[in-house]
Amino acid sequence: MSRKFFVGGNWKMNGDKASLGELIKTLNSAKLDPNTVEMTIAPHTCVVKQQQNKEGHVSVIRARINGWLTQLYSEVVCGAPSIYLEFARTKLDPKIGVAAQNCYKVKGGAFTGEISPAMIKDVGVHWVILGHSERRWVFGETDALIGQKCAHALENGLGVIACIGEKLDEREAGITEKVINAQTKHFADNIKDWSKVVLAYEPVWAIGTGKTASPAQAQDVHDKLRQWVKANVSEAVANSVRIIYGGSVTGGTCKELGGMKDVDGFLVGGAALKPEFVDIINAKQ
């Protein structure tokens, strides 16, 4: 089954209107393979590579139904600090999505400092990142709380980028799979509709350290995750859910990682603030 490549940029607590505005200009003007169009000729999705001659006539140079070319377009979503969500949504080209980096588990009330999915949607934003390791390990969010947030976000129509990942001592102790499965179960128990969920495997030891997981390490965990989803959710969900990798992804490492069978995209931190993010978006072309 073909899964649309998904590239998330997590800006974390970085930038200001000036620098994010510059980044947004770069993203809006980036060449995201404009010659490729996707059209639906029921019941198939057909991807067509076209070329235009000097007279403006368009001809099809390559086309394929449900095959390799369907990967040419990536879904791109930028995770902005909450104070800049509306700024990002207003300035970014509509073909690029925006995500909040967190949200709370209820619609509203006396929860100083929090934002709700209803507020996120109110400013035109449709995604939220939940369970990021910085929320878990800097701010002490538990699996249970993250699960409740996930259920509430989905019920309120947001897409969820659900983050999981082991710490270095857990990898060294050989319990990566156990840790990842337990974190995924807390999400899964709170997900009714998987079509709006992207699973992000982000090994904590690879985040912001410059130590990317090797393509083989990433593939190994992604494969095991897909098997877990198959056994505990369904085969259909296992085949369709995007499992993306995060942790020191750069323009230099993205192609090899993105070539792995079960790596369906990335969640990018540092490099998402630089023009090389465009190379990462296009890693699959």
Ligand SMILES: O=C(CO)COP(=O)(O)O
């Ligand atoms: O945490 C990350 C994305 O959510 C990854 O961050 P880096 O790409 O900076 O390692």
